[in-house]
Amino acid sequence: MFDRDVWQEIFNTLKTNKLRTFLTGFSVGWAIFILVMLLASVNGMQNGFTGQFNDDATNSIFIRPGTTSEAYGGFEAGRRIQFKNDDIEYIKKSFPDEIEYISGRYFASATARYKAETGSYSIQATHPDHQAIEKTLITEGRYVNEADVINKAKVAVIGRKVAEDLFQKEDPLGQFVTLNNLPFRVIGIFTDDGDDNAERRIYAPISTYQQIYGNTNNVNSISLTYNPNFDLTEALEFSNKLEILMKRRHKIAPEDQAGIGVWNYAEAFDNISSFTAVLNGVAIAVTFLILIAGIVGIGNIMVFTIKERTKEIGVRKALGARPSQIVNLVILESIFITAISGFVGLIFAWVILALVGPNFQTDAFRDPSVELSTVIIATIILIVAGVLAGLIPAMKAANVKPIVALSDK
């Protein structure tokens, strides 16, 4: 294969057919260019997705109670499940090593008023850990802390939008905002990369709201993060264990999907990975279809070349070239053309992506780039394409009779 004689021959044929080689090589280069652009786009989408999900801790799990759909453990179907503070303690105790942060959530909505300004906002009453789980960014002041929860303090952490709406140019910190006519002291302001709506939210200590709404221990949902070192399998295993445990505790049939909802971000990631894998597959398939034009082109040019070189091939055979040696030569030449033109397309796409890529920074699409895997895939496709393109011409060449060497035409 790495024989000087072989390469000399390949270069000679390419040299004598420069334009033809260029034109057919172009179609292959173009196909690879498209492949790389498509794969980079998929990559950009993947980055976009990942970026969006990164807003929340990616190792988080949300548990919501529901209504049972099956009779179980002596209870009828249709029973509403209610989480209490005990549930949080129970989970903490059951998974002391797995749990990183855990917080209950109590949902409410409130009409907020400061001086003449009013607005309607959703309230999330939480434990202090909630900040880490939601990755809430405090820009001023602080988040809800343990003391607030113990004292059932009437304090509020307001979103940037809330601050803008109600306080206009005033500094909200330390001011009192009334939520449904109860005064809450503003202790912090937060922002959220995720979206503006999240900034129209108000956080308060969970115990405060449990007291306001009937002095209960009720919790609307539980969020937690697990050991960030877990891989996907471990994460899914953990959320399964958690689900089983919670279902047992609340006497819900193990297969009842409605009784309790455990929402693991890892699963979403799993889905995204398989989604982008499908997209990658589609990109490769599309490219291969485009490549067929190039394969036919190269096959065509080589059938031509071999026709022109019939006599030379005949002479070689008369001198003792075996058919397999001739076939190898042709296939190698074909792979060479496809590989060179393909890599030109690859480099071209890479340069364009490097220049244009950084300008694409939207939520759903960012940092489209060529990865090593793309290069490897492209190389494999090119070699396969080269072999396919060389197949028919090689057979033609192998069928050349050495007798043509003797005929003087």
Added chain:
Amino acid sequence: MIEIKDLHKSYKMGSNSLHVLKGINFKVEEGELVAIMGSSGSGKSTLLNILGMLDGADSGEYILDGVPIKNLSETKAAQYRNKFLGFIFQSFNLINYKSAAENVALPLYYQKVPRKERQEKALKYLERVGLKPWAEHLPSEMSGGQKQRVAIARAMAAEPKVLLADEPTGALDSKTSYEVMDLIQKINDDGNTILVVTHEEDIAHMCKRIVHLKDGVIVEDKKIEQVRAEQYV
């Protein structure tokens, strides 16, 4: 060296069948220099094709250096050609983008001789045909006579049992023809077996034996007094 018994060959031309060789019998001993003569259509080219394993016979026997040549696969035929035969063509058939030395080394390449050894041998045979200084030249830079001498060096490089020359002087003027024949005679003097297909009387008489073909049969097979080409050079 070569033994042919009752060789028949016919070609299908549409519905007709053209009987080209109608029972050829002849023997060539080692070291002979045989001219095969005949007008066009006499079957001499077909005979050479069969001798060169470029074509198969319909019936009859062909034994080359004790090896029966029959029903060869392409690969086997290629191997035998490489091992047993050296070809000299009328139109030289050098590969135009290879230097003289590379052309001579080509049969050795197909014998998988290592590169260095190939080059040494190629130079040795170029020296023998008097073209060592031209080793790095391309065929396009040489005269017809020089090209044919390169082709002869190429035919000899693989050290074959038999050299087959198909109208080796057909494309050359008479002076260069004699030069080439002089070379062929000298190679024969060293003990090589050579078959020359020609239709030129003077060339045929520079061989040691003339086989005359007419309408697919041997009409005359005689040993002759060799005319040395040297005197004309």
